[in-house]
Amino acid sequence: MQRSGRVRRASSVGEDPLPAVRPPRAFEDFYRSEFASVVGLAFALSGSRSGAEDIAQEAFLAAYRIWPRVSVYERPEAWVRRVVANKSVSFFRRRGLEVRALAKMAIGRHPSLPDLPEEDAEFWATVRSLPKRQAQVIALHYLEDVPVSQIGQILGLAEGTVKAHLHAARKNLVARLGAEEEEP
Amino acid sequence: MRLEERARHAAGAIRHGVELMPVRAAAAAPGTYEGFLRFVERRRRNQRIATIVTALLLALLAVGGAIRMLHHASEERPADERITPQRVSDLRPSWSAPSGASTDQYSPTAGEDAVFVSTNRGQLLAYPHACEGSCEPMWRFENGRALAHPAVSDGIVYVAEASGASGARLLAFETDCAAVGPSCRPAWTGRIGHGVRWDQPPLVAGDLIVVPAVDGLYAFPIGCGRVNETCRPARMIHTPGPVLALASDQASFYVATDREVLAYAASCASDCEPTWRWPIGRPQIIASLGVAGDTLLFGTGYPSPTLGDNHLWALPTVCADHEGCAPLWSLDTEGNTFVTTVGDRAYVVDQGANTDRTILAYDLPCSVTTQGGCDPVWEAPRPAGWEVYDPAVVVDGVVYVGSTDGYVSAYPSDCDPVCRPLWETSAAGYGPVQVAVGGGKVYAGGEGIYAFGLPQGRAESASGGTSPGGSPLIFPVALAIVIGAVLVRRFLRSRNA
Numbered sequence: 001m002q003r004s005g006r007v008r009r010a011s012s013v014g015e016d017p018l019p020a021v022r023p024p025r026a027f028e029d030f031y032r033s034e035f036a037s038v039v040g041l042a043f044a045l046s047g048s049r050s051g052a053e054d055i056a057q058e059a060f061l062a063a064y065r066i067w068p069r070v071s072v073y074e075r076p077e078a079w080v081r082r083v084v085a086n087k088s089v090s091f092f093r094r095r096g097l098e099v100r101a102l103a104k105m106a107i108g109r110h111p112s113l114p115d116l117p118e119e120d121a122e123f124w125a126t127v128r129s130l131p132k133r134q135a136q137v138i139a140l141h142y143l144e145d146v147p148v149s150q151i152g153q154i155l156g157l158a159e160g161t162v163k164a165h166l167h168a169a170r171k172n173l174v175a176r177l178g179a180e181e182e183e184p
Numbered sequence: 185m186r187l188e189e190r191a192r193h194a195a196g197a198i199r200h201g202v203e204l205m206p207v208r209a210a211a212a213a214p215g216t217y218e219g220f221l222r223f224v225e226r227r228r229r230n231q232r233i234a235t236i237v238t239a240l241l242l243a244l245l246a247v248g249g250a251i252r253m254l255h256h257a258s259e260e261r262p263a264d265e266r267i268t269p270q271r272v273s274d275l276r277p278s279w280s281a282p283s284g285a286s287t288d289q290y291s292p293t294a295g296e297d298a299v300f301v302s303t304n305r306g307q308l309l310a311y312p313h314a315c316e317g318s319c320e321p322m323w324r325f326e327n328g329r330a331l332a333h334p335a336v337s338d339g340i341v342y343v344a345e346a347s348g349a350s351g352a353r354l355l356a357f358e359t360d361c362a363a364v365g366p367s368c369r370p371a372w373t374g375r376i377g378h379g380v381r382w383d384q385p386p387l388v389a390g391d392l393i394v395v396p397a398v399d400g401l402y403a404f405p406i407g408c409g410r411v412n413e414t415c416r417p418a419r420m421i422h423t424p425g426p427v428l429a430l431a432s433d434q435a436s437f438y439v440a441t442d443r444e445v446l447a448y449a450a451s452c453a454s455d456c457e458p459t460w461r462w463p464i465g466r467p468q469i470i471a472s473l474g475v476a477g478d479t480l481l482f483g484t485g486y487p488s489p490t491l492g493d494n495h496l497w498a499l500p501t502v503c504a505d506h507e508g509c510a511p512l513w514s515l516d517t518e519g520n521t522f523v524t525t526v527g528d529r530a531y532v533v534d535q536g537a538n539t540d541r542t543i544l545a546y547d548l549p550c551s552v553t554t555q556g557g558c559d560p561v562w563e564a565p566r567p568a569g570w571e572v573y574d575p576a577v578v579v580d581g582v583v584y585v586g587s588t589d590g591y592v593s594a595y596p597s598d599c600d601p602v603c604r605p606l607w608e609t610s611a612a613g614y615g616p617v618q619v620a621v622g623g624g625k626v627y628a629g630g631e632g633i634y635a636f637g638l639p640q641g642r643a644e645s646a647s648g649g650t651s652p653g654g655s656p657l658i659f660p661v662a663l664a665i666v667i668g669a670v671l672v673r674r675f676l677r678s679r680n681a
Contacts, residue, residue, distance in 0.1 A: 028217050031217050031220055032217055035220075036202045036203070036205065037199075037202065039202055039205070040198045040199060040201070040202040043198060043201075043202075044195075044198055057220065057223050060220060061220075061223070061224060061227060064224060113201050113202065113204075113205060114201050114204055116194075116197050116198065116201060117197055119190075119193075119194075120193060120194040120197035120198075123190055123191065123193075123194035124194055124198070138191070142191045142192060142194070142195040143195045143198060143199070145195075170187060173187055173191075174187055177187070177190065179185055179186060179187040179190050
């Protein structure tokens, strides 16, 4: 959707998920209720335990800056998740996260998130090897447990497109992990 | 395991891990809202610092670039175009345009972007300095009347029609004449009686362009006119004879006729009397005049050295006696002498010399010897070629001398007492050679025009390193100013947020 002749990308000032239909919400409440799950999404898509918190902080900072506008969305959490989803899959950001993680460990700061069991870590690594949209759809579908229609709103995609990405992602994961496919 | 099962197990592992993130009692820890607020404040502070530092760096870049551009525009030749004594031996032929006729004489003078060449066939040709391999003129003018040596100053090329039929003119062309086509017309012209000697260029003296014509000096104001105007001289000084040579300093014009040397006040309106005059006796040739260190230097002589009685004279520029002026010193020479002055240094070329004392360098004022002469700082033997017909040209510490048969020799201005050339070439065609230097090239004008340049890609700055040119800095300086303004605006907004 265009405004003032410019197309704005979700990773910066995002598109409106839905028109404003509710009274504004206090940012602090929003932060406290959403931070942990947003960190989880960032971790799944970036693969960086320490970087996941940084990505989440930056996404909430972006929301904080334009909170009067974001706060009246029907689902401000969807806006934040779009920001996280885009920041997490950026190649350059991933390299930057790795460098910063090493620097933090060098000064004794360790990530808050614990290591994943090996099989689960392998699964998410395989997800991150998928094309970006497929990885985002998989993470939102299984981690956030949201329906296809909401995934479309978060990522700014049509419902049919989300289904196509989900189908393709599952096929790729079956092939790469050697798992049995199950009809959705 | 089925994919669905595995996926949900993996998702559950992340959710479980998030729940296990340590609960820190301390306020302002990452993950707490207080920690988030500190993160926000830290980000703002870092952005302000980064904005200030970047804006300062860009401001320094903009100021430095502006200073550099002004410096280059005002006085400095671009560093990579200088032919220094260290580089002159690397000169090699660049391009040439021989006329094909041995009676032709091409006279070059170098401007900022091009060399301007007048010919005795009545042509004025402009060749860009950037030419390599071959070259066509950017623009040309032709009127069929022999043109004398040109001069260029401040975007204007001045050339006078050589003496001959009445109605000779001084022609002034804008150096960027090519902007309106390959055939150029003068921006303005001025009447100069019967013209000038062919080897006499106009002289730029302050805000005047002074033409040494056969009946006196014609002084036109620089910027006399534009677009095909006819200009009237601001001053006209009738001289007792044809002007053979002309020099000036801030106080005076110095004129040589075939019988005397005269000084006129530079503030002279028109037809004023000379402030002093010095007779030379029998009609003789004075090839050139030079002023250095309050000394006026010139040679008297005859066309053929065999007639003898050739001298180099040094007079004070200020003489107390209006009817005579005692020389400071003098020397016997073999033939006519050509004088070039740079600061307090004079370079004298003895046309008739056949010994080791053909090119002599003097620092003026000179300590007079017991024999009434002056000892040179250095001297050089006769250069290759047969004879010299023009004064030396001194640019960037190199003294260039052109002689007949297409020879050009280059000497360092600071040389050993017995000086040897750093570079010599015989590739400048035939006939007497007149030299011009500019735009990283040495031009030799004879029966054509011959250009010599340094090999491509080798640059030198005054400090010995490489140096980019100045003008391309315009765009990064402008960009730096724009970016700096944007950053300052963001900084102010973040403070007010």
